[in-house]
Amino acid sequence: GENVEQHPSTLSVQEGDSAVIKCTYSDSASNYFPWYKQELGKRPQLIIDIRSNVGEKKDQRIAVTLNKTAKHFSLHITETQPEDSAVYFCAASGPGGSYIPTFGRGTSLIVHP
Amino acid sequence: KAGVTQTPRYLIKTRGQQVTLSCSPISGHRSVSWYQQTPGQGLQFLFEYFSETQRNKGNFPGRFSGRQFSNSRSEMNVSTLELGDSALYLCASSPSGSSGEQYFGPGTRLTVT
Numbered sequence: 001g002e003n004v005e006q007h008p009s010t011l012s013v014q015e016g017d018s019a020v021i022k023c024t025y026s027d028s029a030s031n032y033f034p035w036y037k038q039e040l041g042k043r044p045q046l047i048i049d050i051r052s053n054v055g056e057k058k059d060q061r062i063a064v065t066l067n068k069t070a071k072h073f074s075l076h077i078t079e080t081q082p083e084d085s086a087v088y089f090c091a092a093s094g095p096g097g098s099y100i101p102t103f104g105r106g107t108s109l110i111v112h113p
Numbered sequence: 114k115a116g117v118t119q120t121p122r123y124l125i126k127t128r129g130q131q132v133t134l135s136c137s138p139i140s141g142h143r144s145v146s147w148y149q150q151t152p153g154q155g156l157q158f159l160f161e162y163f164s165e166t167q168r169n170k171g172n173f174p175g176r177f178s179g180r181q182f183s184n185s186r187s188e189m190n191v192s193t194l195e196l197g198d199s200a201l202y203l204c205a206s207s208p209s210g211s212s213g214e215q216y217f218g219p220g221t222r223l224t225v226t
Contacts, residue, residue: 032213043117043203043217044156089156093213100146100169101213103156 002027004092006104014112019080021107023090024072030094033066033073034101039086048075052094080111115140117206117218125224131192134221138185138206144168145187146215147179150201159202162187163209191223199225 003026013019025033034049050057050064050073057064061080066073073092077084087108091101118137126132138145146169147159158171162181179189185206191198201222205215 034213034215036217043219046214046216049214099213100158100161101215102158105155 002030002092002094002102004090004102004104006090006107008107009105010108010110012110012112013080015080015082017080019077019084019109019111021075021088021090021109022072023074023092023104024070025092025102026071027092027094028068028071030092032093032099032101033064034091034093035062035064035075036089036091036103037086038089038106044089047088077109080109082111082113085109085111117204117216119202119204119218119221121221122219123222123224125226126194127226128194128196130194131190132194132223133188133190134202134204134223136187136189136204136206136218138187138204139216142206142208142216143185144207144209145181145185146205146207147187147189148203148205149173150203150220151199156203159189194225196225199223 006023031052036044037047038044061078063076087106089106090104093099093101120135144163146161149157161169165181176192181187201220203220205217207215
């Protein structure tokens with residue numbers, strides 16, 4: 001089955017800095033890569049996703065890049081703000097797993113004012 | 114559209130008891146997946162239901178079961194509760210499961226004493 005590794009487990013940055021979270025996946029058949037943000041005590045929320053026919057996708061201060069050859073994808077957050085503090089999960093899914101996403105272990109992002 | 118709802122939000126049970134959790138998906142969504150979230154293991158997939166049929170299953174013991182009704186509402190049941198079953202149980206709905214996009218409910222916090 002699919003295996004997703006996510007790094008780092010904790011990331012501490014100063015407000016205004018950029019943050020990068022990286023994930024690798026094992027199943028080359030995976031073709032959908034969502035990122036979820038989970039604030040303390042709240043549900044995971046989809047913040048951005050990318051499909052395997054695209055190399056990069058941006059939405060305001062967040063972007064995701066995908067390298068299919070190397071089987072890794074990354075979340076980039078620019079100009080971080082305290083409200084970006086949360087746990088971020090990457091996931092990979094595709095035909096091999098009947099579209100059920102396999103999640104990374106999560107990255108706790110702390111943005112210091 | 115109303116989001117995914119889960120009831121109850123909090124539950125305290127003792128070892129050996131059983132519990133039933135409920136999930137109402139977004140209107141029109143036919144796929145409901147269940148996850149167990151714990152600090153050490155992240156988001157672990159339990160099972161997915163689509164059109165009242167279990168379509169996918171994760172690696173959990175048979176004490177964990179579920180079902181889906183004709184209106185797409187889903188329930189999961191855990192029998193003979195163990196201390197290690199204490200977790201946040203999240204359900205997620207998806208239009209069909211094929212796109213990979215999932216929308217999470219707020220979760221049910223289960224504590225087993």
